[in-house]
Amino acid sequence: MILSSVQLKNFRSHRNTEINFSGNINYITGGNGQGKTTLLESIYYLCTTKSNIAKADSDVVCFNEENFEIKGSFNNSINNEVRIYYSAEENKKYYFKNDKQVFRAAEVIGQFPVVLLTPADHAITQGSPSDRRKFIDSVISQASETYLKNLLDYNKTLKQRSQLLSRLKEQKQFFYTTELEAWTEKLVAAGSEIIKARKRFCKEFNRFIAESYNVIMESDEIPGVAYNYLDGSGTDEIEKLFSDMLSQKKDEELRRASNLIGPHRDDFIFSINDLNLKTFGSQGQHKTFQVVLRFAEFFYLKEMTNRVPIFLLDDVFGELDINRSSKISSYLSKVGQAFITLTDFTNLSYLQKEEDDLILYVSKGNVSYGT
Numbered sequence: 055m056i057l058s059s060v061q062l063k064n065f066r067s068h069r070n071t072e073i074n075f076s077g078n079i080n081y082i083t084g085g086n087g088q089g090k091t092t093l094l095e096s097i098y099y100l101c102t103t104k105s106n107i108a109k110a111d112s113d114v115v116c117f118n119e120e121n122f123e124i125k126g127s128f129n130n131s132i133n134n135e136v137r138i139y140y141s142a143e144e145n146k147k148y149y150f151k152n153d154k155q156v157f158r159a160a161e162v163i164g165q166f167p168v169v170l171l172t173p174a175d176h177a178i179t180q181g182s183p184s185d186r187r188k189f190i191d192s193v194i195s196q197a198s199e200t201y202l203k204n205l206l207d208y209n210k211t212l213k214q215r216s217q218l219l220s221r222l223k224e225q226k227q228f229f230y231t232t233e234l235e236a237w238t239e240k241l242v243a244a245g246s247e248i249i250k251a252r253k254r255f256c257k258e259f260n261r262f263i264a265e266s267y268n269v270i271m272e273s274d275e276i277p278g279v280a281y282n283y284l285d286g287s288g289t290d291e292i293e294k295l296f297s298d299m300l301s302q303k304k305d306e307e308l309r310r311a312s313n314l315i316g317p318h319r320d321d322f323i324f325s326i327n328d329l330n331l332k333t334f335g336s337q338g339q340h341k342t343f344q345v346v347l348r349f350a351e352f353f354y355l356k357e358m359t360n361r362v363p364i365f366l367l368d369d370v371f372g373e374l375d376i377n378r379s380s381k382i383s384s385y386l387s388k389v390g391q392a393f394i395t396l397t398d399f400t401n402l403s404y405l406q407k408e409e410d411d412l413i414l415y416v417s418k419g420n421v422s423y424g425t
Contacts, residue, residue: 055166055362056391057097061125064116066092067419075393076412079386081405082395083424084416090395093416094170094366097393100126100136101168101364103149103159111140111147128166130361136166160206164196167355167363171348171370178347179331179340183321190322193351194255197358201251208244212313215241220311238300241316246292248317249283256281256322262350270346270381275326277346283320341373345382352389365392371405372397380404 056077062068067089082090091107095114098106108114115122120142128134137150149156156162177185195202215237222230260278267277284295299315300307307314324331324343331343348365355363365386371379371394383405386392407413413424 063123064119079411101166172368175344186322223311266349
């Protein structure tokens with residue numbers, strides 16, 4: 055899949071920007087705060103319906119403007135024209151695919167697979183379990199509509215069950231107790247499917263992690279990811295275990311008015327040679343592993359969806375040594391189309407630029423083509 059062009063209107067610092075991209079690597083250069091990362095953000099919007107940075111769509115509207123618009127042309131076996139329009143007056147966003155409005159983000163996720171590597175990825179290996187769950191869930195959701203549906207259903211059930219637990223804490227009525235049992239059944243049903251899918255994913259994903267790690271590090275180290283679910287249990291009787299644990303925690307859940315058991319509290323353990331990366335990994339190992347995870351995600355999605363994802367790398371090379379940067383640059387030749395932001399291309403001689411690659415210079419929201 056190739057993103058051939060984008061058009062931006064009133065999107066952050068880009069008041070009126072039109073760009074035709076290369077089908078290979080697009081180097082986006084310029085100083086800090088000039089609008090480089092905004093280009094990647096706009097591509098992420100097109101692929102997922104939302105920003106990877108802003109919490110609200112209103113945050114990205116250009117100063118003194120009332121709306122923004124993003125257009126993109128995707129070329130695969132068929133061509134797709136995507137348009138996003140946001141009105142600040144309505145506080146509403148519209149997503150159109152081939153001039154037909156799409157009302158649910160779930161209908162877009164996975165249609166235009168995207169992989170984004172940023173300095174914020176440090177949270178995946180160094181942050182909280184929720185950061186790792188978010189990463190894993192985002193990868194599986196792009197590859198599986200069924201998983202995304204189960205995840206959305208599970209999260210809705212969590213919300214309803216949490217509200218009911220709060221009501222039960224305040225007033226213990228039989229009607230609420232019966233209703234809680236019904237929501238608990240739904241929680242176990244959707245949650246068990248999520249756990250099973252995550253287990254299968256980790257088993258499959260380890261191959262992609264190992265291959266990418268070997269290319270970048272060229273070492274005998276063995277990287278991996280393991281799923282720590284339902285308080286560390288390794289049983290395959292997921293539904294029974296989940297239900298039994300909820301029964302054991304029922305009084306505590308009522309007392310705390312909180313959902314205490316389920317895949318929303320599980321964790322993933324990244325390791326090198328069976329040593330927990332978060333506990334024992336050096337800064338260099340963490341940075342390398344974060345890059346490896348995104349390359350693994352790319353090749354996993356490519357194989358599972360039969361679509362070539364768009365690869366976005368935001369200010370990554372500045373955090374890596376020359377040797378690893380050179381290996382990553384070489385590895386990108388196997389990716390296809392990629393978008394890479396850099397503060398200064400001239401000082402990065404180790405980057406392997408090909409004839410069909412494109413250099414874009416960004417200054418105060420204006421874009422020009424380089425050579």
